[in-house]
Every structure is written in C-alpha cells, then in structure tokens.
Amino acid sequence: MAxxxxxxxxxxxxxxxxxxxxxxTIKRTLKQLGISADVLRHVSVACYEVELNLVIHSLGGTLTxxxxxxxxxxxxxxxxxxIPDIDKAMTEGFSTANEEARTLGFGAGMGLPNMKxxxxxxxxxxxxxxxxxITMCFALG
Amino acid sequence: xxxxxxxxxxxxTDLTPDAEKDATVTCGYTCDLLSWVMAHGAAGMAWVTxxxxxxxxxxxxxxxxxxxxxPEGIEMEEPSLAKAREEGINVLSxxxxxxxxxxxxxxxxxxGKNREE
Numbered sequence: 001m002a003x004x005x006x007x008x009x010x011x012x013x014x015x016x017x018x019x020x021x022x023x024x025t026i027k028r029t030l031k032q033l034g035i036s037a038d039v040l041r042h043v044s045v046a047c048y049e050v051e052l053n054l055v056i057h058s059l060g061g062t063l064t065x066x067x068x069x070x071x072x073x074x075x076x077x078x079x080x081x082x083i084p085d086i087d088k089a090m091t092e093g094f095s096t097a098n099e100e101a102r103t104l105g106f107g108a109g110m111g112l113p114n115m116k117x118x119x120x121x122x123x124x125x126x127x128x129x130x131x132x133x134i135t136m137c138f139a140l141g
Numbered sequence: 142x143x144x145x146x147x148x149x150x151x152x153x154t155d156l157t158p159d160a161e162k163d164a165t166v167t168c169g170y171t172c173d174l175l176s177w178v179m180a181h182g183a184a185g186m187a188w189v190t191x192x193x194x195x196x197x198x199x200x201x202x203x204x205x206x207x208x209x210x211x212p213e214g215i216e217m218e219e220p221s222l223a224k225a226r227e228e229g230i231n232v233l234s235x236x237x238x239x240x241x242x243x244x245x246x247x248x249x250x251x252x253g254k255n256r257e258e
Contacts, residue, residue, distance in 0.1 A: 020199030108176035
C-alpha cells in the first residue's frame with residue numbers, strides 16, 4: 001500500500017517534561033489529514049502511552065508514524081534495555097516504573113494493555129540487551 | 142454545561158482566560174493517577190486532579206477534555222499553564238476539595254463518564 005506520509009520522532013530517555021510532544025505533533029498531523037475523531041482518539045492514547053514508555057523505560061528510541069489509505073501505523077523502536085518477560089509486562093497492574101514516574105502519576109501498569117486495547121493490531125518484539133519494537137496499526141474507516 | 146457555567150459552579154478562577162470557551166462539558170471525573178486517566182478518560186470531560194505537572198495538560202489535550210480542575214487552592218506551575226495556553230486547554234482553580242467539586246457537578250446534573258466507553 002502506498003505510504004502517504006512518514007515521519008519519525010526521536011524520544012529521549014527520562015525526558016518527563018517533554019513527554020507527549022511527539023504524540024501532540026502526531027495528533028495534529030493526523031487531524032490535518034482529516035482522520036476521523038474516533039480513530040484519532042485511539043491513535044492519540046496509544047501513541048502517548050508508547051511515548052511515555054520510551055521516556056520511562058527505554059534508553060532512548062524513535063517513534064515513527066506511517067499513513068497509507070487503509071491505516072495509520074505507529075512504530076516504537078528503542079535501543080534497550082529490552083523486556084525479559086513480555087507476558088508479564090502485558091499484564092494489567094504489572095509495572096517496573098521508577099519512583100520519579102510514579103510520583104508523576106504513571107507506572108500503574110496500564111500502558112501496554114491500553115495500547116493493545118486502542119490499536120486494531122498490536123505487536124511487540126523484545127530482546128534483552130538489544131531493544132524493544134512495538135508496532136501498532138489503526139484501521140481507517 | 143459551558144466552561145463559564147462550570148467556573149461559576151465551582152467558584153473557580155479561570156487560569157487560562159485566552160483558551161477557547163466554546164467547549165461543552167459532557168461529564169465529570171476525578172483521579173490523580175495519570176496512567177488510569179489515560180485508560181479511562183473521555184472527550185468533553187471536566188477532570189479534577191491535584192497533579193499540576195505538564196503531563197496533565199498532555200493527557201487532557203490528547204483526550205480532548207473540556208477542562209482540568211485543580212482543587213484545594215493548589216497552584217499550577219507556570220510551565221504547565223504555558224503548555225495549557227499553547228494547547229488551548231481550559232484550567233480552572235478552586236478552593237473546594239475534589240469531593241466538593243464532584244458533589245457540585247453531580248448536583249448540577251453533570252454525569253460521570255459513560256461506562257460503556
């Protein structure tokens with residue numbers, strides 16, 4: 001399928017104050033493309049959750065937005081540390097967030113399940129010492 | 142309910158007078174755990190929280206909420222307010238507690254969020 005748009009956003013580890021900037025830009029971009037409010041909401045929530053995960057858990061990474069006529073795709077790719085047990089990480093309520101994240105009101109163990117709930121398709125691949133890649137697709141119409 | 146009606150109802154101070162006031166408040170909510178709000182928030186919501194950092198504005202903006210209400214006279218830091226102005230998010234401050242704010246919203250007929258959502 002022909003890609004109409006591709007944009008990448010670097011996300012810095014530990015950058016709590018700017019967390020959400022990539023998601024806000026992505027939301028604005030999709031709004032300009034005329035994506036429906038319902039899809040926009042699902043993409044926004046999942047996108048912010050994955051951006052927060054990069055800030056809280058990763059050593060840094062990149063968020064990539066792809067749009068084609070049939071779907072919106074978000075790819076989060078980080079440079080580590082990797083998730084030892086994905087099934088456990090996907091369990092609602094399980095979190096390894098640090099004290100700083102918890103003080104801000106994050107780390108309730110809702111992120112990954114919330115992404116899966118909002119995306120039409122959700123895939124997570126991770127290798128300890130290498131990194132994690134999350135791919136989410138959102139069907140249009 | 143309009144932002145103006147909401148502000149009067151909670152004896153609030155509008156911290157973002159330049160934000161658009163035509164948003165319709167459709168439901169009320171209170172929670173201080175942002176992860177939880179990300180999973181359960183809704184568009185048009187008036188969200189009461191004691192959290193005042195910038196991520197509050199990001200959550201409210203991404204979820205297209207109508208307003209953020211900061212209770213108990215807590216001050217929101219300037220970078221967060223600047224972000225709210227940038228994103229056009231209404232932030233109201235009140236002396237009332239979260240409990241009192243919610244009691245007033247409910248008494249005025251504002252529902253909780255639709256549980257089906």
